[in-house]
Amino acid sequence: MVVSEGCTVFVSGANGFIASHVVNELLSSGYKVIGSVRSQAKADQLLEHFSHPELTISIVSDISAAAAFDEIFSKYGQDIKVVLHTASPFHYDTEDCEKDLLQPAVEGTKSILQAIKKYAAHSVERVVITSSDAAVTSYESDIDPKNLHTEDSWNSITWEEACKDAEAAYYGSKTFAERAAWEFMHENEGKINFKLSTVNPVWVFGPQLSDSNATGRLNTSCQYINDLVHSTPKTKLDMSIAGGYVDVRDVARAHLAAFQKAAAIGQRLVLCAGRFTLVNIVDVLDKRFPKLKGKIASGDAEESKKLLSSLARYDYSKTNHILEFEFLPFEKTIYDTAAQVLKVEGRL
Template sequence: MSVLVTGATGYIALHVIDLLLKENYRVIGTVRSKEKAAKLEKQFNYNKDLTFEIVEDIANLSAFDHVIKNHANEINYVIHMASPVTFTADDFEKDILIPAVNGTKGILESIKQYAPKSVKKFVITSSIAAMMDLTNPTAILTEQSWNPTTWEQAQENGIAAYSGSKKFAEKAAWNFLEENKGIVDFKLTTINPVFVFGPQKFDEDAKGKLNSSCEIIKEAMFAPTESEIDKSVFGSYVDVRDVARAHVCSLHNDELTGKRLILSNASFTKQNIVNIMNKRFPQLKGKIAPADNSELPQGGRVHNEKTKALLGYIFKDLEEIVVDMADQILKVQEQ
């Protein structure tokens, strides 16, 4: 069985690809250049079941045509992860919104044209951002929630643009299925994670600046002792390995078909992260901000009991995540 994974160089994507290979799937990954493909081939030890296709610009609606056409008879599943992950741009519409939406529409149209019957499942990596109302930060979020941002409002700032891009891309997928009943055979599941923490799949990728979520933990490790904890940094968290597992489970678990899955374990504050580091890494004590156990996690905005019941596995807790991340970062620092 073959799985197409778009955006194969991504933080979550690398964990997804690793799981797929371990479960004996053949994987076709899309990357933006031959150089990126070469790096991944080496990282995955030139696995014969992993190949790559170059897709330079997902904003081009025909960007995936050659990929689907070349593999039309072998692709059984698609995990669509390619989408801009940035909060800064010169033109929010051109650089964030349009690539996210066109990337989703484009690959769906390519499947419709070249592989309407061979693809059985389409899994899209969305986000809690597709569900949250930026004007109502205390709203409870469930699997039925939708971000109310309009296309115009999504161009007001970087956070609105990223959140809007996730909403409009996910909406495009659900609308496509509704409009093409009987034409395509595949089913849809969306994965909507909160802040994603956890180790990089490969140690070498833990060097330098990390993705925005992981930087929260890395910053806590290297902030000066006298630094005040940023109390504006809080939310809900989930481990990258649990997110990857949900993607793979969605391919073969019929109970997940047609579902939006919120991937979230519990809430956190930056102080919680610092407390764990003080407790578990004595070599950092006195070099990082001190522990303060008087601060409790911010309340539970995310209610995803349905998702947890459907997936049926226990998510990793914050302490395990922070320890695994810090161990990896300290390891590469010593190299």
């Protein structure tokens, strides 16, 4: 099953960091896009940025509400061929993990799938869920060099464990939401026409789609780069932070590949361009921005290498074979992210 070019694609959470790049990629590729955001203010901002005749924005104020997406699919369902569900909370600023992270992620996923089944079971052909490597591996599993992660790996976190703190809740939210999607497909086999794929990126870096979003606090992953740009020589690097990275522009391309390619049907596309530590980010900042060198944090190169060698191994070759494109290099990703911040601040 290959979706026809120029069809209508629905994108939930269309103003998000990843989603806005996905919308840009879709519009640039000739697709019609219907997006959802949480408020009219966010809708106005998105429409003003794109100013594109093939972009329509609707309001879904609470994705965890019962029948949250029913109105959209009752209105547009027969026109929509592809659904990209990107809307899900990603932050650590919460005192109620269940309410703010777990429930919105899981219920939002169930709600959109139920709406498709109810109003567009025979018109929607492909659904792509934006999941995460947080559904593939836990923090504990990823810092064990004996482990090997593949597209078939799953985070074994329990709901009780996920309620302990915000970071655990994020891992749990992506795991339980993705499992809910695959369970829905199994339970509704023969009742729906669409096929499911998931996109599971690691830490997503890269520039904001709009310079207006490159001020203040950035999205959770890019904020680490932002913090280093604004660090001082006295800032102590957190050497517990290490993991995989991928550029947001590659994540956007992968979302299109996930519904364009027949080989992606029923697959989890785990996106990882390589591994990094905060020292690696500082190295790029020092190299590419001479004005920052000596004025921001520094780290121990040997300690960084030791940390990287202690991480789990991974093999996402199945994903790379399906995507058939090269990931953007780490230096370009970090440079473009930091350069945008510095440009907006008048420091470039």
